[in-house]
Amino acid sequence: ILGGYEAKPHLRPYMASLQLDGQHVCGGFLIAEQWVLSAAHCTEGTNDKLFQVLLGAHSLTEPEPHKRLYRVRAQIPHPGSNIHNNRDDLLLLQLEEKAELNAHVKVLPFQREDRDVEADTVCEAAGWGTVTHSGRRPDKLQQVERPVISRDLCNHRTRHDHTITEKMMCTDSRKKDTCKGDSGGPLVCNGVAEGVVTAGSRVCGNYKKPAIYTRIAPYAAWIDGVMASAAG
Numbered sequence: 373i374l375g376g377y378e379a380k381p382h383l384r385p386y387m388a389s390l391q392l393d394g395q396h397v398c399g400g401f402l403i404a405e406q407w408v409l410s411a412a413h414c415t416e417g418t419n420d421k422l423f424q425v426l427l428g429a430h431s432l433t434e435p436e437p438h439k440r441l442y443r444v445r446a447q448i449p450h451p452g453s454n455i456h457n458n459r460d461d462l463l464l465l466q467l468e469e470k471a472e473l474n475a476h477v478k479v480l481p482f483q484r485e486d487r488d489v490e491a492d493t494v495c496e497a498a499g500w501g502t503v504t505h506s507g508r509r510p511d512k513l514q515q516v517e518r519p520v521i522s523r524d525l526c527n528h529r530t531r532h533d534h535t536i537t538e539k540m541m542c543t544d545s546r547k548k549d550t551c552k553g554d555s556g557g558p559l560v561c562n563g564v565a566e567g568v569v570t571a572g573s574r575v576c577g578n579y580k581k582p583a584i585y586t587r588i589a590p591y592a593a594w595i596d597g598v599m600a601s602a603a604g
């Protein structure tokens with residue numbers, strides 16, 4: 373997160389850190405006791421190794437009550453996701469067991485009504501992604517408030533030039549923005565997860581390249597179907 377600030381500890385108890393060999397790779401968030409939603413692009417370059425999912429954390433390194441690393445039983449990328457574009461950039465992770473829910477570990481509801489969030493609505497992004505252009509990684513969860521911008525503005529040829537589909541949404545990226553390692557985290561508007569951070573052009577903090585999120589509502593049926601079929 374560029375231009376943000378340290379989150380109040382455990383006020384976002386749905387936040388997950390997707391890790392490989394003890395290192396934070398991507399964000400994610402708890403959508404059910406045994407399921408985390410993230411971004412399919414997070415698996416790029418991982419040689420299909422399974423992530424471990426850190427829940428209940430504020431600091432990535434310090435011991436904290438209710439902080440716990442979960443093994444993953446299955447990682448299910450959306451069938452439409454691919455490395456060439458940002459479409460369908462969603463990843464479902466089934467934890468080895470149900471997460472122990474408590475004050476520091478809670479499920480975040482996601483939007484099921486497929487209607488655009490109004491432009492200028494101020495939403496929040498959080499993550500352990502880089503906090504400087506030189507790539508400094510924070511130990512503690514960061515957050516930033518960002519206004520939604522219209523798809524028309526985001527699709528302007530000087531911005532993302534007509535690549536933003538109706539299954540994506542954008543926020544202003546002037547100075548304050550999501551960045552490397554924030555992918556997979558939720559965009560929370562009025563307490564509900566409306567989007568999932570996708571890297572898009574990978575640019576951070578430049579108003580010419582607004583931040584892009586995969587809207588969740590259009591994928592509610594897919595999410596429900598995967599969770600129902602794997603239940604048991």
Ligand SMILES: NCc1cccc(Nc2n[nH]c3ncnc(Nc4cccc(O)c4)c23)c1
Nearest residue numbers: 505549550551552555570571574575576583
């Ligand atoms: N703001 C959109 C957004 C959301 C999530 C991730 C991203 N960026 C990135 N995702 N993956 C990446 N791998 C390498 N570099 C990256 N961005 C980068 C790194 C250093 C300086 C800088 O200005 C930008 C990214 C960008």
